[in-house]
Structure formats: C-alpha cells, structure tokens
Amino acid sequence: MSQSMMNTIDQQVTDAMPKVNIDEWSRQYWEQGEFLALERLLPQSLIEQLMREVEDVRPKINRNFIPKHKKGGSVSYYLLQESAPAMLELYQHQGLIDVLSQLAGVPLLLCPDEDPHACALYFYTEPGDHIGYHYDTSYYKGARYTVLIGLRDQSSSQLLCRLHTKDADREIQELSLATEPGTFIYFNGDKLHHAVSPLAEDEERIVLTLQYVTDPAMSFTHRWFSNMKDAVGYFGWSALLRRPNRK
Numbered sequence: 001m002s003q004s005m006m007n008t009i010d011q012q013v014t015d016a017m018p019k020v021n022i023d024e025w026s027r028q029y030w031e032q033g034e035f036l037a038l039e040r041l042l043p044q045s046l047i048e049q050l051m052r053e054v055e056d057v058r059p060k061i062n063r064n065f066i067p068k069h070k071k072g073g074s075v076s077y078y079l080l081q082e083s084a085p086a087m088l089e090l091y092q093h094q095g096l097i098d099v100l101s102q103l104a105g106v107p108l109l110l111c112p113d114e115d116p117h118a119c120a121l122y123f124y125t126e127p128g129d130h131i132g133y134h135y136d137t138s139y140y141k142g143a144r145y146t147v148l149i150g151l152r153d154q155s156s157s158q159l160l161c162r163l164h165t166k167d168a169d170r171e172i173q174e175l176s177l178a179t180e181p182g183t184f185i186y187f188n189g190d191k192l193h194h195a196v197s198p199l200a201e202d203e204e205r206i207v208l209t210l211q212y213v214t215d216p217a218m219s220f221t222h223r224w225f226s227n228m229k230d231a232v233g234y235f236g237w238s239a240l241l242r243r244p245n246r247k
C-alpha cells in the first residue's frame with residue numbers, strides 16, 4: 001500500500017469522526033439500546049475508493065441461500081485481506097476503534113484473523129435477496145459489536161430494526177432505514193434485532209461490515225458452531241479451508 005493511499009484513508013476517517021459529536025452520538029447510542037445510525041457520515045471520496053475494491057472482489061462472491069431466512073452474496077475477511085487494502089485499513093483504523101470504544105464504554109479489539117465476518121462485504125444483487133430477523137450473536141467470550149457501512153444502494157431494500165427487544169422496561173421501537181452510500185450504523189450485536197427486506201428486480205445493495213469484540217477468546221464448541229453457520233449461511237465451505245494460517 002502506498003503512503004499516499006494510507007494518508008488518504010486515515011485523513012478521511014479522521015475527518016469523519018469529529019470528537020465534538022461524541023457526546024451526542026453516545027446519548028443517541030444508549031437511548032436507542034446500543035444502536036446508532038448516522039446517515040451519509042463517510043465522504044463520497046472514501047466510498048468511491050472502497051467501491052473500486054468492491055469491483056475487484058465481485059467475481060469472488062459466494063452466494064448463499066437458507067430457505068425462509070436469507071439469500072444473498074458475501075465476500076469474507078480472508079478474501080478482503082488478499083485484495084482490499086483500503087477496507088482493511090478502515091477496519092484497523094485506531095481512531096475509528098477509539099470512537100467505537102468510547103460509544104460502547106468498553107475497549108474494543110479486532111476480531112481474530114480466522115473470523116470471516118471481521119471485515120466482510122454483503123451483496124444483495126438478485127431479486128428476493130434478504131435476511132430475516134436475527135441478532136449478530138456473539139460466540140466470543142466477550143461482546144461483539146457491528147458496524148455497517150452503506151457502499152451502494154440502488155434498491156428499495158430497508159434495514160429493519162427492532163430496538164429494546166431485550167429491555168423489559170422499554171417499548172419495542174421499529175425502524176426502517178435505507179443504507180445509502182456513506183451511511184454508518186453501529187450496534188451491540190446481542191442487542192439489536194434486525195433484518196433486511198427483500199430486494200426487487202434490477203436493484204443492488206452493497207454493505208461493508210466491520211466487527212469488533214471485547215474479548216476475542218472463544219470456546220471450542222462455539223468456534224465449531226460459528227464455523228458451521230458461516231460456511232452454510234455466508235462464505236461457503238471453501239472459506240473454511242482458505243483461512244489464513246495463524247502467525
């Protein structure tokens with residue numbers, strides 16, 4: 001990666017994370033049950049840079065289909081590590097991690113290299129592509145936090161959110177959001193019940209996800225279950241075999 005490219009990503013992320021907004025973002029995040037949506041936060045220039053990498057990896061999409069639950073395409077962290085340096089730099093950007101940690105109130109860490117969701121692309125490209133309601137359940141010993149970044153949204157699909165489902169003192173609140181380019185969404189994976197509504201004909205929606213954890217340790221049983229779920233539901237069996245060797 002060239003120095004100029006590193007500066008560009010670093011500067012763009014730093015510019016998009018003004019510290020003056022942290023208190024307001026934090027208030028919204030906690031008021032919404034550990035969920036925050038910031039429309040078009042990231043600049044167009046950064047999204048265009050990420051979209052060039054999307055086109056590089058598009059031939060490597062793994063399509064998946066689980067009847068009545070999900071249909072779509074994914075590109076795993078393993079493949080992005082090979083060919084998407086800007087996405088990786090964004091994922092590992094310490095300024096971003098610091099902001100996310102401040103919002104969550106706990107220090108966040110990168111996921112282990114063998115987690116294919118750590119930094120991944122989700123493609124909704126065929127009619128009916130969707131995902132049903134779910135939590136981004138943490139199989140780690142610590143909590144798991146999700147960032148979703150809208151890269152392309154030429155679609156009528158919506159991110160459907162149900163806030164406060166695990167808070168007996170709050171009424172459930174339903175939200176329906178478009179993830180337009182630059183939109184930045186952040187939540188505690190065990191708290192937000194969410195789905196993506198089905199794509200219509202001739203539509204396309206592409207989202208980058210970044211995942212962070214408070215403790216990257218995982219029990220053997222949870223690792224096995226997580227691997228099976230990822231192979232069937234997201235990245236295919238080949239992804240299990242292509243994972244990078246631990247150093």
Ligand SMILES: [Fe+2]
Nearest residue numbers: 134135136194
């Ligand atoms: Fe999810």
